[in-house]
Amino acid sequence: MFAENQAIPLFPTFVWMHRLTPEDTTRINHTIRTKLLSLLTPGADKLENFRHQTEQNLHTLNEFQEFNQVLMTAAKGVIDFMQVAEEGIEITSCWANINTKGGVTQPHTHPNNYLGGVYYVDTPENSGSITFEDPRAQPKLISPRVHKSTGENSGYTILNVEPGMLLLFPAWLVHSVKPNPSNQLRISVSFNLMFSAFTEKVSPVQWQGNVPTT
Template sequence: MRQGTEAVTTADHERLARARAGVAARPVSAVAEHNLASVLGDLGDFAGAEAATARALAKGGDAAETWLVRGRALQGLARLDEAEAALATAIARRPDYAVAHRDLAQLRWMRTADMRHALAAIAAAPATTDLIRVHATVLTEAGEGAAAAALLTRAVAARPGDPDLRLMAAAACGRQGDAPAQLAHATAALSLAPGSTGAAKAAVEALLHAGRAGEAAALAERLIAAIPDDQGAIALACTAWRLTGDPRHAAWCEDPALVSAATIPTPPGWPDLPAFLADLAADLAARHRWRTHPLEQSVRHGSQTQEDLARLDVPVLRALFAALDAPIAAHLGALGAGDDPVRRRLSGGYRFAGAWSVRLTPGGFHSDHVHPRGWLSSAFYVDLPDAVAQEPAGWLALGRPGVPTRPALGPLRHIRPRPGQLVLFPSWLWHGTEPFAGDATRLTVAFDLLPAE
């Protein structure tokens, strides 16, 4: 593969070496074992992380953080009952541990699609800002947006000076179509935290919803001047420019070279691409053990894997990421020079920054979104329902904003998915998937790329 494409980086190896050295230097230390477990978990070695947390506990460790790392490792090993128990123990050790509450709520939600079960631990927890966020998130994901907005409205009334609550309330009101309330909460958050990027973005979103695109553009332009690689800020600026007719929208969002679709070569060891895709689909199917989608993701009516596929030492997955190099390299090589947010960051290579799989069931779709931590994003099609033959069922939609605007805006284009095809596009370009009917599922792999360091 090209230099810089490795998923496990030199920095990862150095972190792991330091953690192992720490255990060797302090063989009776529970903290050293915890630190090793945390690194192993980050690298996708769930068996190693589980073993290290067991040693930490045996050495007297009982911290909430260790139980969290253990719960995540057990989840990665598909020992889901044990994972729930470990996360519940983390919460017992620290009742306001919001990260553990979120992990437990998400695990229960994905396993059961039962909102009450997902929220059971939060009901007895302190009403901190972070736990209110988890509560509202679960309500939203369960389709109870009005209840989430009401929860946040009550929280703001009790703590009107909390900018984080204001931001959450702004988003909830926006989803409910209440543009005036959204704008009121967003401007209050920006007044309370004038240096907050999140508050500034929330204000731009509210202005777009209120039909004040010129003001939204001015604020979004200040944002991207300050943080030029913020993918969410770029998306909001482009949305405002589309509404105001600014030519920068065409230059950044309608340039055909920024989007490519290509079929991968057949990886070595397989007779043809269909045989490889069949083996890949079988591996991915075993990872889709969930009943419903995770929290705060774009998936609706489907499931999403929870481990970083690019880090896993599994032959069919390693073959996939090796085969992806050719179309990625061709895409980068065809871009040429430019000052748009993709071309100006070209460094001669790339690295993976997270990879996952999504399986949509009939009626499923991706809501329109961007990838805030990416540079280039993707869709790789593994197995598709027959319904995609009928435009635009199950097709990729590009350019339709994932935030409400006045007037509403539709997609700039659709791309029909095909098995073995990789589609690449800027991470800041709004993208989603159209619903499809029938009785078959739609299986994909997606990943983000960053420029090579």
């Protein structure tokens, strides 16, 4: 019969996952959490809406400079992995998502950026996941019943996440977040990275934040 069997992945889509050390997670998350809660108006205990986003300039704040270094180190790893020749890449925006119970993020992309990403500060029980959608249209034409839903046979992949986890992914990759079922705040920090030359000479980023919640 067969001398060899392989399932050869074609056109793979990557999400690059990094997990900070426990020490770095504790220190960085404390710094971020403290700063974010100080930015909230009204205070965290008086939040009435399900979902809150900060301004998109967190990367310009002093408290985020160590976080910036983490992002840039991870981004340079992706640039190397993808064999990209352009080295000038920069953080174009960085904002926090603070969700009370019921807070969701609808499917969206981050136009005019090369990479998008998210870092997790607090993920209360059963709130730690992000859903990515298969960007290809053709596989959806035939969907046979399956014994088990997997990333290979379904149109989406759900990744479980936890504090200290950093994800980078192509900015065109559609992603969303399920409702926070917890009474605790779910806090994450999202960001974009783009080639500096493109942002300066071709077109500024089109990501404006505040994606619809319904």
